[in-house]
Amino acid sequence: MEKLTRDDLYSLEKYSEVRPEFRSKVLAHKKHRKVALGPNATLYFEDRLTMQYQIQEMLRAERIFEAEGIEDELAAYNPLIPDGSNWKATFMIEVSDPEERKQLLARLVGVEDKVWVRVGEHPAVYAIADEDLERETEEKTSSVHFLRFELTPEMVDAIRNGAGVSAGIDHPEFPHQVELPSAVARSLAADLD
Incomplete structure (x- = not known):
């Protein structure tokens, strides 16, 4: 792009x-670029x-x-x-209560490195997080992270040919996995032109 x-x-x-x-x-x-990853985490795919x-x-x-x-x-x-071989997303941990948010962010240190996408049967691609600046400390993570998912040419071909896409988080305190709706997968496929 x-x-x-x-x-x-x-x-x-x-x-x-x-x-x-x-x-x-x-x-x-x-609407076709937003993915809920559990009750308090959302990926907003950017373009x-x-x-x-x-x-x-x-x-x-x-x-x-x-x-x-x-x-x-x-x-x-x-x-x-996106650069044509990747997806870029804003990852947000959204909790309205300040004290609850503070406790959750303390438990989720490193979560940004545990967010992944999977195209079809290909291996999961883990996010490259916060390339612009560090957003976490030893005590807590940030509620906002910027992620890049770098895809192989085979994954790009698979998504262009209609392969399903899933996303998830492998953090022990916050494990989640979802299948992306087909409208979201189609929207993301356009990022790979």
């Missing part, structure tokens, strides 16, 4: 005009459209219109666009 450039972005003024329609489009798109939306929202919220600020946002979010 092509990385985003300034030419791909709306000006703040234009974005305010198109935002409702663009937001609806992105939210519909995201060019989800990152354009994220950048546009950041520019809007921060009122960024100068070239340097826009380039900073592009540099921050372009790495989350």
Whole structure:
């Protein structure tokens, strides 16, 4: 997938005009890119459209219109666009109660390295986590991690030919496994073009 450039972005003024329609489009798109991994963990698979939306929202919220600020946002979010041989995802541990969240994050140290995807009968591919910066300490993990799942050419061919996809977590405190709905697998297959 092509990385985003300034030419791909709306000006703040234009974005305010198109935002409702663009937001609806992105939210519909995201429905087929979200996977619940247990009761409190979710994978949000990213792509060019989800990152354009994220950048546009950041520019809007921060009122960024100068070239340097826009380039900073592009540099921050372009790495989350798949490269054609991988899937990239935001992994979130979502617990609303602060004390419960604190306890869970303390039990889940290292969970980001235990998240995997599997294409058909191929071996599981474990995430390469947080390439931008370390997000955990010895005492706790973060509630947000950025993951990359690097696929072999055989896996890419299998997904293009309709192979099923599953995902899971092998952490002893939080073991989960799910089959991805076919609509999600089809959406992810588009990342491999």
